[in-house]
Amino acid sequence: MQVRGTRSWIGVVTFAVAMLALQACVRKPPPVTPETSPLPPPASGERPAARPVTPPPPAPTPVVPPELLAPEDEFARRTLEELNRESPLEAVFFGLDSAELDERAQRAAEANADVLLRFPNWVVTIEGHCDERGTPEYNLGLGERRALAAQRYLIQLGLAESRVRTVSYGKEFPFDPGHDDAAWASNRRAHFVITSK
C-alpha cells in the first residue's frame, strides 16, 4: 500500500511535470510557477493525499486548462495499467460516515468530469471505499453509497451513466494502511479507475 501510494504520487508528479513540459512546448515563454500548478502539490511524505482536517483553500483555476490537456495520442499510447498508475482522475474524499460531496469533493468530481468529457471513449468504475473503523458488512453498503453519490454527481455534470460504473470495496482496500485520522480521511474515498478507453 505504501509502495502503491508513493508510486501513484510519483505518477501525479510525473504527470504534472509532463503537463508543465507540454505547456512549455505549447506556449513560450513557459509560466512555470509551482503555485499555479494545476494539480495539488504532493507532500513529501508517504501519505500525501488528503489530510483534510480543514478543507484546503479553493483551487484558483479549473484543474487543467483545456488547451493544456495531454493530446489524445499521449494517453492513447499508454496501457490501462499505466494510465491508472498515473491517473489524471482524482479521488473524491468523504467525511466520517458520510456519502455527501462537500465543496472540495465536488471540485474533484468536476475535474474528473472535465477529463472524461474530453476523452469520450473512456469508461470508468468509481470504487467506493471506507476507513477501517466500522464493520466489514455495513461498510460494504457505505462504500456503495459513496460510489453512487459520486456517480450521480458526474451524471448531473453530463456524463452518460453507461460510462460511469460503480463498485463498493467497503473497507477492504485502504489507500493508506495507517490507523490515524489522516489515514482514515484518505481512505474514505471514491477512487476512479479507467476500465476502458
Added chain:
Amino acid sequence: MMTTRILRPMSWTSVVIALALLLVASGQAQQDEVDLKIGGDVGRPPSFAVPDCLALTPDAATAEAARTIAEVLWDDLEFEREFRMIPRDVYRTIPAARSIGDLAFNRWAELGADGVVSCSVRALSGTQIEITARLFSVRSLDNAFSVQYTGTNQNVRRYAHQLSDEIHRQQRGLEGVARTRIAFVSDRDGESVLGLVEDRPVKEVYFADYDGANVQRVTATRTLNLFPSWSPDGRAIGYTSYVSGFPDVVVSHLFEGRMTSPSSGTTSVHNSLSAFSPDGRRVAFNSNRDNSSDIYVADIDGSNVQRLTSNPAIDTSPTWSPNGQQIAFTSDRAGQPQIYVMGADGTGLRRLTYETYCDRATWSPAPFNEIAYSSKTGPGHDIKVLDLATNEVRQVTFGLGSNESPSYSPNGRHIAFTSTRGSGLKQIYTVDRDGKNLRRLTSTGNNETASWSR
C-alpha cells in the same frame, strides 16, 4: 472411509439376550443406560482423564497417531466444559492399560478422576488403522462406553473428534461440535488481486476444523472474496465474490465441483452477504437491484426472488431464525446501523438495538433464543448477545482490539468471531456464550468473517 462399531462390554450371547429383554422391557434398558453415565462429586462436573493411547504396533505413524488422538480428544472434551479435564502431564507416569484388568484404578482415584478414556491404536496395513476406545468409571469399575473405528491413517484427528462427540452424546446428551468446521476469508497466501490497481491483497475462502486445524482452501480466484456462509448440510459455502468485477453471491458446492449464483448479478446489480435458510432451500442476501440497498430472498437456483425491505437506507447482513420464520438484519434507517427483525416475508418489522452502531446479527440455534452482534463500544467493537425473551443484553468480549462478525456453533454454546486483539492483525477466535473459553484458531495473515457449519 471410517467405520464405527459401538462395542458392548458383554459377550455376543449376552447381547442377544439383552436385545430380547430390550424388546420386552425397554424401560429396564433405559435404566441400564442411565447407570452408564459417570457423575462427579455433588455440584461438580465429573473429572475425566485422557492418557496417551496405547500403540499396539511398533511403527512411528502408530505412535504418532496414539499421541495425537489422546491430545485432540482431551481438547475436544475440554471445549464443551461438561467435564473437568485433568491435565495430561499429571498422569504421564501411569502405565497404559491393555485391558480393564490392567487399569490402575487406585491411581486414577488418587488423582480424583471419575472417568478415564483408555484407547489403543493398531496399524492394520500401511494405510489403515484401528482405534479402540473405552470410557471407564473409576468409582464403579464399569466400562461406560466402548467404540472401535477402522479407517485410513490420514488426519487421525477426526477419530478423536468423533469419539468426543459420541462421549458427549452418550454421557451428557449433548450434541458436541468437534466435527464441525469454520469457514473464513484470509489473505494468508500473500497474493495480489489481478486488476488495474496494483498491490491489493486478495482474500480467498478457506475452512478449518472447529479447532483451527486442517485448513483447506476453497477459492483461488486472485480477487476479493468475502463473507462465507455454510449451507445447513455443510456441503456448500455461499460467499460474496468479486470474480466478475463486482460483488455477487456465489455458492460453491464443495463436493460436487460446481458453482451456482442465486442472485444474478450484473455490472449494475450487485449482491452480497448471503445467508442460507435453515432448510437450505433459500438464500437471503443484500442487493441494489431496485436502486437501493435492500434485503432479498431467492431460491438457491435464483428463482422466486422476493424483496423484503424497500427503504432508501442501507439494509444488509441478514440472518435467519432457526425455524426460518424470521430474518434479523442491519439497517441505518434511523441514522446509524442498528439490528432489526422482520418476518421472512418482510412483514412485522421491529427494531431490536438502540446503541451507537450495531451490525452482523447472528441468530443462535436452539435451545438458546438470542442474537449475537457486533456493537461499537469505544474505538472498536465488541460482541454482544441480546436475549430475545428478556431483551437483556450481555457483553461477551471486552474492548481488546475490535471484535466483529460473530457466528454461532450449531449447539449454540460457542461464538466464532474476528478480533484484532494482540498483533492488530485480524484473527478468528471462538468464545463461549458466557465470554469464557477463548481460543484463537488462526495465526497466518489476516483471517476474518467466520461462518460455523451446522
